[in-house]
Amino acid sequence: MKALYFENDPIRYALYRAARLVHPFPRLGPLSPVRYAEVPEPALPGPQWLKVRNIACGLCGTDVHFMQMDMSPKSYSTALPGIKRKYLGHECVGEVVEAGLEVEGFRVGDRVAMPMDWPCCAQMGIEPPCRQCAAGSPMLCENLGLGTVPAPIGGVSSSHTGSAGIPAGSFGMFNAVGGGFSPRMAVHRSQLFKVPAALGNDAATLLEPMACAAHGVLKAADHLVPGARVLIIGGGTIGLLAAAACKALAPGVGVFASVRYPFQAKVAEALGARVLSGDGNIYARSARATNGRHIKGMFGNEIILGGFDVVLDTIGGEASFEQSLRLARPHGRVVLLGINFSPGRLDYSPIWAREIEVTGINCHCIENDGRSTFEIAAEVLEKTPELPGLIITHRFAMDEYRQALRAFMNKRESGAIKIVMGHGK
Ligand SMILES: [Zn+2]
Ligand SMILES: [Zn+2]
Missing domain, CATH: 3.40.50.720 (NAD(P)-binding Rossmann-like Domain)
Incomplete structure (x- = not known):
């Protein structure tokens, strides 16, 4: 399958930054840190994991920062351990197509969004979890980079050193296998949120940014x-x-x-x-x-x-x-x-x-009233049904991601607010 991802590599970083001096969207082919390329179909890494077929995914400013390499090596967040490869896309809505044996609360056919696209204690199987994860703020996990995510069933080497050329050992550093800009992704049960029936797919793509705002x-x-x-x-x-x-x-x-x-x-x-x-x-x-x-x-x-x-x-x-x-x-x-x-x-x-x-803020968490910010976001979206019509201004197919990026960068002309990328069947 073809997925959009970002490769954290100092040489690609330097090349891309240099090329950006002469062109706003340089094409460096295989040397680009951002690639829309063939990756292996993800297998479930363990019994607490699910496979999701993505339907659509919003393009977020953070994705664009990654795509444009707008990251100073001196920034605190650039030094955080654990990101060798980041599959882009987190404002997604998809459908569960496979569920591991130890997955509770989700079934095949459920529509889901992804509150968590960062490795935290739950995904790394660290017990007991760090105090941030325990308190419901996994985005602030203090064990980043310490653990490894279990290897996919069926062997890590065959499925993870293919055309994408990922060294098997770094698999543990991935946020998920695939992201919202991949047709399918494997996610840990702790990463998902069941979309309420009252919300359509457009509203569901707004759950993640709404949770950040809320x-x-x-x-x-x-x-x-x-x-x-x-x-x-x-x-x-x-x-x-x-x-x-x-x-x-x-x-x-x-x-x-x-x-x-x-x-x-x-x-x-x-x-x-x-x-x-x-x-x-x-x-x-x-x-x-x-x-x-x-x-x-x-x-x-x-x-x-x-x-x-x-x-x-x-x-x-x-x-x-x-x-x-x-x-x-x-x-x-x-x-x-x-x-x-x-x-x-x-x-x-x-x-x-x-x-x-x-x-x-770093995304969202469990709020003071004990509810997840995603639940609160769903409530705000239900109360404001006009939001998707007001906010979603552009739609593109996944392979048109460069056009989407252009619309994002030229808001004055495009009038873009939220751009949503659609996956075909
Ligand atoms: Zn976002
Ligand atoms: Zn943690």
Whole structure:
């Protein structure tokens, strides 16, 4: 079968980065770190594993970071052990086609999504699990890179050193065998979520990004009392889904959005957010929206006194993050939802000068009420049935992934919000 994956190899990395200086989408063939290539059909590695036939999968900014090699070798996350090869695609909906003997809670024919595409204690069979896994935050697993995932039944060497050329020993480092951009994948029972019947396949592809957005919103739950004001920076999928999550999970909160393009503003407004627009820059507009004071210092140094109770930075760049710190009120909370693999430079003085609380999210987990963020995401999607129609703007077949990437990179022209890749039969 043909799958889209990313090979973590310093030589390919260097080649690709160099080629990107002259072309935004260099084709390096077999030397490219990102490959759409023939891989062996996955076998079940053990009795707690299932095989899933994927139906569709959303293209996420994180996938694009991998595809474009936008990762600094100096970033904390680049040093995390355990990723030799990453099968791309995690915003997927599929159907269980095979279930191991020790799988409970899933049957052949179930529609599933994948909350977990990272090796954690459960997949590596580590007992007892680390304290993060035990507490329901497997994305924060402290045993990354320590264990190995069991070898597939039928022998690792034949199925895992084929055309893809993977050394058998590194199999243990895989997130799953296959990902959402593979026609079929083998996943551990801990990685799946059963899609409620009320959600169609389009809504199901939004479960994972919605769970990220909802997790970010819930990180500020104690600040989101009626009358509070939240600013969402960024009008991409996560920003817009965060607006919907705020409306559903924190009614009575004023939701404001700072977005780049008019097509994003339209959707933000349709979801009940007030788009900060009109005269002046973001500081002037934020001051007006929060009854704060806009102060202009020297050399274009602008701040506001007052500000938002909560700022959700769904871009995660150094400019947006610096802005978030400056737009939060004293004791306000800034939640970093955007992913960035490049260390930046920023003025972090608001953290002490205004005692701003800063936190971030790595996907989703078990929330404080004991439910998984996926269950909460499903509830938000059920409450907001118009979401797929507003958010999914483009569809491509898997082998058109370069076109999808182009639409993602040129949002101004394409008007892309969520791009969904479909698997044929
Ligand atoms: Zn994603
Ligand atoms: Zn763990």
